[in-house]
Amino acid sequence: MSNATTRPVPEPAISSGDDPREFAAVLRAVYDAARSGDRLPARPRSVIGQSWDRVTTAGVDPDRGAGHDPLDPGEVECRRAESGLADVLESVTGNLDVLISGGENLLVVADASGHVLWRSGGPQVLRRADRLGFTEGASWSERNVGTNAIGTALVSRQAVQVFSAEHFVRTHHTWTCTGAPIRDPRTGDVIGVVDVSGPAPSIHPATLALVDSVARLAQAQLRDAHRTRLDLLRSVAAPILARAGAPALAVDPHGWVAAVDRLPPRTRVWLPRDFSAGRAHVGDLGPCDVEPLPGGWLLRVTDPDETATTTHVVLVESTDGPATVHVDSSGAAWVLHPSPRHLQILRLLAAHPDGLSAAELSAHLFGTADRTVTVRAEMSRLRRKLGGLLVASPYRFADIVSVEVSPAPT
Known part of the structure; x- marks a missing residue:
């Protein structure tokens, strides 16, 4: 730091x-x-x-x-x-x-x-x-x-x-x-x-x-x-790294390293601009598969010819309890409990894979296209929770994300 x-x-x-x-x-x-x-x-x-x-x-x-x-x-x-x-x-x-x-x-x-x-x-x-x-x-x-x-x-x-x-x-x-x-x-x-x-x-x-x-x-x-957030990220990433069987590390959104396996110890890696989930070249690590974690990223050092991993997201709705978002990315599984508004946004993005502008989201959410400032504020909060699962211009799920909307099991 x-x-x-x-x-x-x-x-x-x-x-x-x-x-x-x-x-x-x-x-x-x-x-x-x-x-x-x-x-x-x-x-x-x-x-x-x-x-x-x-x-x-x-x-x-x-x-x-x-x-x-x-x-x-x-x-x-x-x-x-x-x-x-x-x-x-x-x-x-x-x-x-x-x-x-x-x-x-x-x-x-x-x-x-x-x-x-x-x-x-x-x-x-x-x-x-x-x-x-x-x-x-x-x-x-x-x-x-x-x-x-x-x-x-x-x-x-x-x-x-x-x-x-x-x-x-x-x-x-x-x-x-x-x-x-x-x-x-x-x-x-x-x-x-x-x-x-x-x-x-x-x-x-x-x-x-x-x-x-x-x-x-x-x-x-x-x-x-920040140290506390790194500790939390480390607690999530450590068992994933232990099962990875290949060089990998967990970093926060600024590249500070929370945990590392089968690589020399380091404090920070420099992330590219417009960093998101998928395949990316990360400093001296070279090609990496980038997968979202709560509060950061999992970087798997890969062979350039390997196929990038896919992240699966399941939106589970419920009539008698909070909705959940289940994320699974090559074993890096975690759960988010979204607010009703954030669940509504995620459902809209799942239904529009090509993405929606702030004005289009505003029209869907509020019946008018002029509440773009409110939409951007909500998207900022949601993207902080979901990391690279969401991208902007227009707002949409990242290309490596497959999305499913599922009713809660009865």
């Missing part, structure tokens, strides 16, 4: 003992001089100056920012499900409650694109945020709203505190914002930002260290959760 979590020591916007109001006046003078092209009375911090250069080049309007429409609620829900941040939301909120319980500050969690996915705070600060368009679904990237703790933390990949006139857009000068990136410990990629925002005079240097520490704690929790 990646340990690429080293960050520079974050630099507070203001030092202990400084008067926030006096310092804000200095920053306003620096900001006005920078916008008018006059000689600067002081230099902005490097992280701020670099951000001002980026957003000026991008053409962000310092009076209004860039016009943008927030995501609709369905798309916000879809992004929440796909962000990887939902599992740490409770921890982030609980550990930063000390900063928002007084009602002055707003807690925000944004995704890797800078879109606000969750926010919480007292009624007064939420109303102030609404007036700025600082709402769920809004983009807080630098290209949309200029220098700010969310967008600048994403670009700089470090914790950032932005105070008063350090914000590029003038309407944000009454705010102070502190943001820290959250990285996926499996890849080192930034997957989101945790941010605390409030009135500019409420700034405190210690806020930056606290927010950064909470972001690091979230990363540690993601790392522990």
Whole structure:
């Protein structure tokens, strides 16, 4: 697992003992001089100056920012499900409650694109945020709203505190914002930002260290959760590997190895783009038969001339209990209990082997073709459960999957 979590020591916007109001006046003078092209009375911090250069080049309007429409609620829900941040939301909120319980500050969690996915705070600060368009679904990237703790933390990949006139857009000068990136410990990629925002005079240097520490704690929790998922995958894969009689290994969707048999030990394999069940060439393993497992893949190293395996899926409906999905792929058998909506989707895909678009699924499920955002959110959840059994564009079962719909035995 990646340990690429080293960050520079974050630099507070203001030092202990400084008067926030006096310092804000200095920053306003620096900001006005920078916008008018006059000689600067002081230099902005490097992280701020670099951000001002980026957003000026991008053409962000310092009076209004860039016009943008927030995501609709369905798309916000879809992004929440796909962000990887939902599992740490409770921890982030609980550990930063000390900063928002007084009602002055707003807690925000944004995704890797800078879109606000969750926010919480007292009624007064939420109303102030609404007036700025600082709402769920809004983009807080630098290209949309200029220098700010969310967008600048994403670009700089470090914790950032932005105070008063350090914000590029003038309407944000009454705010102070502190943001820290959250990285996926499996890849080192930034997957989101945790941010605390409030009135500019409420700034405190210690806020930056606290927010950064909470972001690091979230990363540690993601790392522990990943290890737990690998352990679960290993428990499923170990008996299958023992019966395989040939080189094979089990990996998670990112290629991290959970179990291996008749191959040299390794931590990770690099999976091709658009990886799915079937025959694939996987790094130094060469040709592999790829079969889905709950939470990952079974890779059987094969002779290139061998025939790829087929995965059998049986949808078993029931009138007096939950429906089940039975998956059997060369001995790798497992069962899923789908929700009624997911069972409905699977039945539709079984009946349309050539696939259905999001609009077509929407028409079948809801009687109208315009609920594609909801469909994509449901398909995202379903594909996480079934791995490579399902593919997109259009949505359908993978080519190596044979599907049967069967009534429950009586």
